[in-house]
Amino acid sequence: MIYKRSSALFANAEKVIPGGVNSPVRAFGSVGGTPVFVKEAKGAYLYDEDGNTLIDYIASWGPMILGHAFAPVVDAVIEKAKKGTSFGMPTEIETKIAELAISMVPNIDKIRFVNSGTEACMSAVRLARGYTGKDKIIKFAGCYHGHSDSFLIQAGSGAVTFGSPNSPGVTQGTAKDTLLAKYNDIESVKTLIEANKGEIACIIIEPVAGNMGCILPLDNFLQKLRVLCDEHNILLVFDEVMTGFRLAKGGVQELYNVKADIVCFGKVIGGGLPVGAFAAKNEIMNYLAPLGPVYQAGTLSGNPLAMAAGLAMLTALNEDESIFEELANKTEYLHKGLSQVLIKNNVTHTINRVGSMISVHFAEDAVVDFESSAKGNNDTFKKFFHGMLNQGIYIAPSAFESWFLNNALSYSDLDKTIAACNTIFEVK
Numbered sequence: 001m002i003y004k005r006s007s008a009l010f011a012n013a014e015k016v017i018p019g020g021v022n023s024p025v026r027a028f029g030s031v032g033g034t035p036v037f038v039k040e041a042k043g044a045y046l047y048d049e050d051g052n053t054l055i056d057y058i059a060s061w062g063p064m065i066l067g068h069a070f071a072p073v074v075d076a077v078i079e080k081a082k083k084g085t086s087f088g089m090p091t092e093i094e095t096k097i098a099e100l101a102i103s104m105v106p107n108i109d110k111i112r113f114v115n116s117g118t119e120a121c122m123s124a125v126r127l128a129r130g131y132t133g134k135d136k137i138i139k140f141a142g143c144y145h146g147h148s149d150s151f152l153i154q155a156g157s158g159a160v161t162f163g164s165p166n167s168p169g170v171t172q173g174t175a176k177d178t179l180l181a182k183y184n185d186i187e188s189v190k191t192l193i194e195a196n197k198g199e200i201a202c203i204i205i206e207p208v209a210g211n212m213g214c215i216l217p218l219d220n221f222l223q224k225l226r227v228l229c230d231e232h233n234i235l236l237v238f239d240e241v242m243t244g245f246r247l248a249k250g251g252v253q254e255l256y257n258v259k260a261d262i263v264c265f266g267k268v269i270g271g272g273l274p275v276g277a278f279a280a281k282n283e284i285m286n287y288l289a290p291l292g293p294v295y296q297a298g299t300l301s302g303n304p305l306a307m308a309a310g311l312a313m314l315t316a317l318n319e320d321e322s323i324f325e326e327l328a329n330k331t332e333y334l335h336k337g338l339s340q341v342l343i344k345n346n347v348t349h350t351i352n353r354v355g356s357m358i359s360v361h362f363a364e365d366a367v368v369d370f371e372s373s374a375k376g377n378n379d380t381f382k383k384f385f386h387g388m389l390n391q392g393i394y395i396a397p398s399a400f401e402s403w404f405l406n407n408a409l410s411y412s413d414l415d416k417t418i419a420a421c422n423t424i425f426e427v428k
C-alpha cells in the first residue's frame, strides 16, 4: 500500500504542530516511518488520505467500541448541535448520563464529568488527598494515568526513595509525593507503605493495564491491594479510563469483583467526544466543590454534544447484554489464530488478552509488568507493525499499547488479520 499523501500531509503538519501531531504516540516514533492520515472511518474500517482501507484495531484508543460513526451517537450529536453547543449552565442530559453510568457501575453514588481521562485522574487524586488529608500517592511503573505532573514519575534506583520526574517541567517537589511500585508485586507496595506510614492518600492503578501492552492482574493482586488499603486507611483508585464500559458494563470492578473507592473514566464514556469522569460513594464525592472543600471545575465540562454522544454510547452498551461477550469471543478467536501462525513460523511471542483487549509481545517470558513488557523484541515488533500496515491492518504503533477490538469487526476481518500475520513471518 502507498502512503504518499499521508507523508506529504505529515510534512506540512510538522511545520506548524510540534512533531506534526497533537499527541506523541501518533507520530510513529517507536516504529519509524510516517503516520497515516485518516480521512474518515465507518464501522471497523479507516479510510485514509491515499485511498487505502485499513482494518482498525485501535478504535481511537478505545472509545469506538461499537465501530466508527456509530449511527445512534452521530445522530445524537447532530440533533444536539442544532440546539446550541455550549451554555456553561446545567442541562438535563448531564443528569441522564450520570444516572445511567451509576446504574451500570458497581459501588458509586455520584459522578463528576470532565473533558479527558487526564483530568479525571488528576481530579481523583486531588480528591483522595483532600479527603484523607495525606499527600503521597502510589502508582505502578508502566501504568499511564494521563499527563498531569504527579503521574509523569519514574522510580529512582530504589523504589522506596523519592521518584524522579521523567519529563522536564515536573518539579522535584511534585515528584517526591509520587511513589512507584511494581505491577503484580504486592511486596513492592507493602514496602512503600511501611516506609511512608500514615502518609499515603491513595493507590492509583490501571486494574487491567493497557499502557504497557495488555497486562492482567495476577494472583488476586487487586484483592490484595484492597486489603492493604483497608488496613492502612488508603483510598484505592481504579483508573478505568480504558477498561470502563469496555471489559464489562461495570468495568474491572465487576469483572474481577473488587471494589474501588474512586473510579476514573474516559474513552468509551464519551463515545468519541472529549469526556472523562470520576465517581465514588457519596461520602467521598460530597467532598468536592461546591458541596465540599476540594476544588474542581471546567468551562466545557458536561458539554451537551459530549454528553449526547456518551449517553447514546452507554445506552447502546446497556441495552445489549451480548456485546461484551461477542467482543470477547472475537478477541479469543484472534488470539488463537495469531498464536497458531506465530507458533507455526517459530516466532517467539507471548499474547495477553482479556475481554476486547489484547497485545502481542515478541518476548520469551510471561509479560506481567513493565520490565517484562520492555523485554519484547522491538525489531520484530517494527517488522510486524509495518508488515500489517502494508497489508491494510492498523495496529497500535508501539509495542507498549494494547489493541482494542470494536464490535463492527467481522470474523472475515479477523481471518484477514491472521493471514496477514502469516504472510509477514512465513518461512519460505
Ligand SMILES: *Cc1c(COP(=O)(O)O)cnc(C)c1O
Residues within 6 Å of the ligand: 115, 116, 117, 118, 119, 121, 144, 145, 146, 147, 206, 210, 211, 239, 240, 241, 242, 266, 267, 276
Ligand atoms: C488514555 C488514558 C488516560 C488519559 O486519558 P486522556 O483522555 O488521553 O487524557 C488515563 N488513563 C488511562 C488508563 C488511559 O488509558
